[in-house]
Amino acid sequence: MVGLSAINPQFLYVCAGIFLFAIGLWGTWLHAHYVRKIISLNVMGAGVFLTLIAVAYRGEHLPPDPVPHALVLTGIVVAVSATALALVIIRRLEDATDE
Amino acid sequence: MNEAASVVWVISLPLLGALLATVWRQYAATIGWVSSALTAGCAVWLLWVVQRAGVQELALGGWEIGLGISLYADGLAAVMVLMSSLVVLGCSVYARHYFRAQRQHELFWPLWLLLATALNALFLAGDLFNVYVTLELLGISASALTALGAKRAALRAALRYLVVGLLGSMLYLMAITLLYAAYGTLNAVQIAEALQVDPLGWAALLLMLAGLALKMALFPLHFWLPPAHSNAPAPVSAALSALVVKAAFYLVVRLWFEVFAPLTTPLLANALGALGAMAVLWGSWSALRAERLKLLAAYSSVAQLGYLVMFFPLLAVLEGEARQWLFGAMVLFALSHAFAKSALFLAAGILLQYAGHDRIRELSGTTQALPLTTFVIALAGIALVGLPPSGAFLGKWYLLDAAFKTGQWWWVLVLVAGSLLATAYVFRLLGHAFGHLPAVKRPVVAATQEIPALALALLATFGLGLGAMSLWSWLAHTGTGAGL
Numbered sequence: 001m002v003g004l005s006a007i008n009p010q011f012l013y014v015c016a017g018i019f020l021f022a023i024g025l026w027g028t029w030l031h032a033h034y035v036r037k038i039i040s041l042n043v044m045g046a047g048v049f050l051t052l053i054a055v056a057y058r059g060e061h062l063p064p065d066p067v068p069h070a071l072v073l074t075g076i077v078v079a080v081s082a083t084a085l086a087l088v089i090i091r092r093l094e095d096a097t098d099e
Numbered sequence: 100m101n102e103a104a105s106v107v108w109v110i111s112l113p114l115l116g117a118l119l120a121t122v123w124r125q126y127a128a129t130i131g132w133v134s135s136a137l138t139a140g141c142a143v144w145l146l147w148v149v150q151r152a153g154v155q156e157l158a159l160g161g162w163e164i165g166l167g168i169s170l171y172a173d174g175l176a177a178v179m180v181l182m183s184s185l186v187v188l189g190c191s192v193y194a195r196h197y198f199r200a201q202r203q204h205e206l207f208w209p210l211w212l213l214l215a216t217a218l219n220a221l222f223l224a225g226d227l228f229n230v231y232v233t234l235e236l237l238g239i240s241a242s243a244l245t246a247l248g249a250k251r252a253a254l255r256a257a258l259r260y261l262v263v264g265l266l267g268s269m270l271y272l273m274a275i276t277l278l279y280a281a282y283g284t285l286n287a288v289q290i291a292e293a294l295q296v297d298p299l300g301w302a303a304l305l306l307m308l309a310g311l312a313l314k315m316a317l318f319p320l321h322f323w324l325p326p327a328h329s330n331a332p333a334p335v336s337a338a339l340s341a342l343v344v345k346a347a348f349y350l351v352v353r354l355w356f357e358v359f360a361p362l363t364t365p366l367l368a369n370a371l372g373a374l375g376a377m378a379v380l381w382g383s384w385s386a387l388r389a390e391r392l393k394l395l396a397a398y399s400s401v402a403q404l405g406y407l408v409m410f411f412p413l414l415a416v417l418e419g420e421a422r423q424w425l426f427g428a429m430v431l432f433a434l435s436h437a438f439a440k441s442a443l444f445l446a447a448g449i450l451l452q453y454a455g456h457d458r459i460r461e462l463s464g465t466t467q468a469l470p471l472t473t474f475v476i477a478l479a480g481i482a483l484v485g486l487p488p489s490g491a492f493l494g495k496w497y498l499l500d501a502a503f504k505t506g507q508w509w510w511v512l513v514l515v516a517g518s519l520l521a522t523a524y525v526f527r528l529l530g531h532a533f534g535h536l537p538a539v540k541r542p543v544v545a546a547t548q549e550i551p552a553l554a555l556a557l558l559a560t561f562g563l564g565l566g567a568m569s570l571w572s573w574l575a576h577t578g579t580g581a582g583l
Contacts, residue, residue, distance in 0.1 A: 055280040078235045089258045096251045
């Protein structure tokens with residue numbers, strides 16, 4: 001049996017990342033409720049970040065490429081702030097009484 | 100002072116203003132308009148520097164390209180920065196009075212200046228990841244500004260705007276990941292040099308186009324634009340319609356003509372152009388049927404962005420000098436729409452404050468009560484229809500000319516139909532505004548509100564139309580070709 005160990009781990013990570021990205025995209029597009037949309041967007045973001053981290057891998061004996069790591073950090077900060085803003089707006093919407 | 104400093108100042112001045120406006124809330128309005136005025140001054144300086152000394156490239160903090168933040172200013176970027184700074188200045192002068200005696204004004208200024216920062220940083224970004232960061236800054240500040248409308252409709256529009264913006268940025272970020280995996284760099288120029296025609300390149304291009312089409316509200320992804328642009332406070336609507344969608348369009352232009360040049364086949368360009376044509380027809384038709392002035396203006400933006408995309412299939416087949424003229428005409432059309440649409444939204448804001456509503460059917464007597472505001476609406480209308488001497492007229496003229504020269508006559512049909520529909524919606528609006536009502540009271544409207552709107556409308560209708568020649572010479576200094 002070839003076994004999983006024969007598969008390049010980087011390839012597995014990239015595939016998982018793209019899979020998460022696709023699930024997130026699907027969820028963002030199809031779910032009507034905004035909290036679900038926000039969660040889906042975060043899943044999508046996780047997919048992109050996972051792919052970026054996998055891209056940084058340069059083999060067993062080399063240190064990983066730092067640039068994608070820096071991008072992931074920036075991306076996480078952006079995703080957290082955007083999620084926070086979205087949640088605040090959702091709360092305001094629930095509290096709003098006009099109409 | 101160092102010439103390259105002009106690149107830094109157009110970004111750091113509004114950023115500094117945003118910080119100061121957050122700290123000294125009581126002086127927020129003053130800080131806001133002073134820093135926008137200084138930024139506009141620096142934008143003129145930047146254009147002058149690019150004219151005289153050519154393309155400016157800057158690696159911030161001395162970090163080499165690939166690690167640090169790189170800024171890149173060529174003719175096109177400088178023109179876009181000037182456009183955005185002038186519109187922001189006009190809206191800032193207007194907003195001082197608009198938000199007077201409203202609780203939101205303290206919240207408005209920091210966000211507003213951040214929006215200006217994000218726009219200028221986006222136009223000057225030299226690598227694709229900086230573009231992502233500025234896109235997110237732009238999306239978050241624009242959505243927060245929309246939410247200042249505070250009504251349920253505004254909040255819902257802001258939320259949808261935010262989600263759509265995030266979705267667009269995620270698609271864009273995935274494309275960056277693919278490009279980095281393939282070429283090991285994020286610098287636009289380096290990727291352009293290394294790019295190969297392979298499935299990975301196609302995937303990156305399509306992901307980026309999808310993300311940016313969502314952000315620039317290209318038909319059929321325009322669904323979020325009308326509610327967001329029509330429910331925001333007037334100066335915010337003006338900037339959203341005039342500048343924020345233009346920023347996404349600017350990125351499409353950059354990526355299409357510079358980074359992905361080997362992949363952009365005439366077939367793809369025609370597909371994009373077809374979407375543009377549908378945007379023109381659907382947007383203009385919806386604007387004609389709109390019941391509210393701000394909704395009309397928002398749908399008209401969908402149509403105007405469609406025209407901009409219709410330039411692509413013609414640019415794909417033209418070569419040499421004819422292509423340069425057409426490229427300049429496209430930029431001219433974008434500028435003309437920016438000034439005209441911001442003027443229209445500012446005028447709509449005055450109308451809304453005066454009448455308490457913006458229902459087009461009930462606008463009778465507007466001309467008697469608000470003559471200058473109606474004049475602004477008419478001037479902006481001229482530029483939206485594309486009548487001479489507006490900049491849009493020249494833009495459409497070159498589009499028409501190129502369509503005939505290349506034998507792609509079907510674009511002419513769309514252009515004619517779109518312009519007729521635009522004439523209809525502008526004259527329907529003016530027809531109601533000119534309706535006579537006995538004894539209308541003249542309200543006291545602050546000159547600081549009417550004059551910026553008038554200045555922007557005059558820029559679109561006369562300034563760009565009559566002074567258009569210099570635009571082509573400004574664009575001559577556009578780096579990596581920009582199709583030139």
